[in-house]
Amino acid sequence: MPQSHWSVLEVEAIVATYRQMLVAELSGQRYNKSQLNQALMERLQDRSRSSIEYKHRNISAVLRDADCPYVDGYKPLGNYQGMLVEAVERVLLGSEIFDRAARSAAERPAVDSAEPAHDGVIVMPPEASQSHHEINERPAAYERRPIKRDYLAREAHNRELGLSGERFVVSFEQRRLRQAGESRLADRVEHIAETQGDGAGFDVLSFEPNGRERWIEVKTTAFAKESAFFITPNELACSRDNAERYHLFRLFTFRHKPRMFCLQGDMSDYLCLEPNSYRAGIR
Known part of the structure; x- marks a missing residue:
């Protein structure tokens, strides 16, 4: 029989349980997901696992x-109803303990990782249905979108995290080239964002084994794979004008298990771009 x-x-009970998991995860504390869900099932006796x-x-x-972090392992599934949005905003997003944990996680400095392994670091990008269509589809009459928060924007301004991600990619590219027998090219990999500043439109200059340049823009998050990120008009223009050499490396879950997916070419072909802010002055 359908439930x-x-x-x-x-809904409030499951959101409260989810909040326990998320706050623990953001705070770097261990928790038992199975035990929490088992306790929830005992309260919600008519709900299956x-x-x-x-x-x-x-x-x-x-x-x-x-634009908030979410529990690792629970991949976003859209088509949610307005009642769930209201419960999440009231029980989770309106919670002071969540706000403190999310702000702390977004602003926490990152320590440079050890020499990155090559195997297993690169994964496939999120499916288009998760990263594009669901975000842009118009909600039904009984649905509404949540009010956006600034946690991802705060993390995007976390300079220590960004630098650690860029240095991770520099090391990754040097190792990739050395494994390809191109130590000379590996020695020429340059952290452009440090040597030339942020205006180049990319962060790392690397190479293909045949010597062709590889321009890499690095976007780093400590949060999950599907988390949105920010890209500047200059970076978009650079990818459009240099599509044959332009790459975007999206690092995620950076603090505990760095992984990344890679996009190559004109980023406008891949990304769902939403206006974020305007530069304004008095007329």
Whole structure:
């Protein structure tokens, strides 16, 4: 028999459990996801484990669309209802303990990682249905989007995290070239953002084994794979004008398990671009 619609009390209970997981994760504390979900199932006796998993993923989608971190392992699943948005904003986003944990995680300095391994670091980009269509589809009448927060923007201004990500990519590229037998090219890899500043439109100058230049823009987050990031008009123009050599490396889960996906070419062909801010002056 199909299960009935979730009640307000049920939704608030699962959001509260999700908040426990997320606050612990953001604070670097260990927690037992299975135990928390088992306790939740005992409270929600008419809900199956699979329905609880799906609802957790719906919560992740709400947080993704609000530019917030979400629990690692609960990949965002869209088509959520307005009642869930309201519960997430009230029980989770309105919580002082979550706000403190999210701000701290966004602003926490990062320590440069050890020499990055080559195997297993690169993964496939998020599927288009997650990173593009769901974000841009118009909600149904009973749906609404959450109000955006500034946690991802705060993290984007975390200079120590950004530098650590760029240095990780420099080391990764040097190792890649040495493994290809091109030590001479590896020695020429340059951290452009440090040697020339931020105006070049990319962060790292590297090379293909045949000597062709590889221009790499690095975007680093300590949060999950599908988290949005910020790209400047200058970086977009650089990718358009130099598509054959331009790469964007998106590092994620950087602090505990660095992984990255890579895009190559004109970034306008890949990215869902939303206006974020305007430079303004008095007329």
